[in-house]
Amino acid sequence: MKEVTLIDHPLIQHKLTLMRQVDTSTAKFRNLLREIGILLAYEVTRDLPIKYVEIKTPLSPMSAPMLAPEKKMVIVSIMRAGQGILDGILELMPSARVGHIGLYRDPTTLMAVEYYFKMPHDIEQRDVLIVDPMLATGNSAVAAVDRLKELNPLSMKFLCLLAAPEGIAHFHEQHPDVPIYTAAIDEYLDEQGYIIPGLGDAGDRLYGTK
Numbered sequence: 118m119k120e121v122t123l124i125d126h127p128l129i130q131h132k133l134t135l136m137r138q139v140d141t142s143t144a145k146f147r148n149l150l151r152e153i154g155i156l157l158a159y160e161v162t163r164d165l166p167i168k169y170v171e172i173k174t175p176l177s178p179m180s181a182p183m184l185a186p187e188k189k190m191v192i193v194s195i196m197r198a199g200q201g202i203l204d205g206i207l208e209l210m211p212s213a214r215v216g217h218i219g220l221y222r223d224p225t226t227l228m229a230v231e232y233y234f235k236m237p238h239d240i241e242q243r244d245v246l247i248v249d250p251m252l253a254t255g256n257s258a259v260a261a262v263d264r265l266k267e268l269n270p271l272s273m274k275f276l277c278l279l280a281a282p283e284g285i286a287h288f289h290e291q292h293p294d295v296p297i298y299t300a301a302i303d304e305y306l307d308e309q310g311y312i313i314p315g316l317g318d319a320g321d322r323l324y325g326t327k
């Protein structure tokens with residue numbers, strides 16, 4: 118399949134530019150990521166199926182669309198930085214089930230190291246939306262999908278804010294069946310595996326740890 122969807126809505130682009138700026142505070146960065154999470158979730162759920170139900174307005178009966186109840190989703194956040202997008206998505210979909218996978222990049226090998234994994238028990242009956250603001254080398258996203266595939270969910274999508282071409286290529290090579298949604302594709306990775314121009318270390322900027 119090998120799909121990349123660029124979600125380049127003007128509101129998202131504007132907010133992303135504010136996030137990238139070096140002097141944007143932790144509080145502003147956090148709020149912008151939450152707001153972008155809402156907008157991204159709106160776009161990425163565009164294909165959710167609907168069902169018609171009979172309702173009454175104050176003036177008339179009608180057959181009206183609602184989300185099909187059998188279409189069950191789980192949002193999987195790659196910690197830490199995924200939590201920032203997750204907060205926005207949950208504002209839009211407050212009853213969504215949530216899974217967490219804790220991964221950090223080893224700074225020398227740039228490989229993902231797992232430290233936490235907790236998913237809803239019925240994930241094999243659900244469609245998974247994995248969220249992480251950054252797709253850099255792609256090692257974290259690939260590791261998350263590797264782990265989730267062991268649990269056999271119905272489908273998976275990967276949603277991020279910024280992707281590097283190298284990360285997209287690596288992810289496509291390993292998981293051509295999982296579509297990527299991103300708000301921007303940047304230029305390249307530097308020697309430390311940071312996205313250029315990027316926004317820096319998303320987790321550190323979100324939580325003020327640097």
Ligand SMILES: O=P(O)(O)OC[C@H]1O[C@H](OP(=O)(O)OP(=O)(O)O)[C@H](O)[C@@H]1O
Binds near residue numbers: 227256
């Ligand atoms: O594509 P990759 O090269 O794997 O890089 C992307 C990963 O790096 C960041 O997490 P980080 O390891 O910094 O952990 P953190 O969120 O706890 O800061 C980011 O949130 C991704 O998970």
Ligand SMILES: O=c1cc[nH]c(=O)[nH]1
Binds near residue numbers: 253310316317319320
């Ligand atoms: O640029 C990058 C690359 C990986 N992780 C980040 O948070 N930022």
Ligand SMILES: [Mg+2]
Binds near residue numbers: 318319320321
């Ligand atoms: Mg980090």
